[in-house]
């Protein structure tokens with residue numbers, strides 16, 4: 001929230017997009033490690049057991065699909081803010097379009 005209220009809309013959006021992208025990258029790497037662990041289990045190089053395998057598979061599946069949504073939102077945010085004049089209001093969680101007031 002402080003990102004939206006204590007900086008200019010453009011700076012706030014840039015910081016938000018960066019935060020989304022960095023988070024998405026970190027989660028993607030973690031999910032890749034989970035996927036690799038599952039492949040190693042299937043190749044019988046490591047042994048984590050069926051229960052842990054399916055726990056990892058659930059985390060991996062949900063994480064990969066979720067991270068695609070997070071990354072997609074960041075990319076849409078990046079391009080929308082350069083083509084739209086809508087922005088967050090100062091000290092309010094609402095947005096305004098074509099408003100002239102600036103913080």
Ligand code: HEM
Pocket residue numbers: 032035036038039057058060061062064065068
């Ligand atoms: C480094 C890349 C990846 C590796 C090594 C990997 C590996 C795996 C493995 C070993 C499984 C279990 C398959 C089985 O035994 O049936 C799996 C399941 C799955 N993966 Fe990946 N995967 C990767 C990337 C992705 C990506 C990019 C996505 C989606 C965008 C994805 C989505 C899923 C889903 C939805 C499942 C099924 C989960 C479930 O049924 O609970 N994976 N993956």
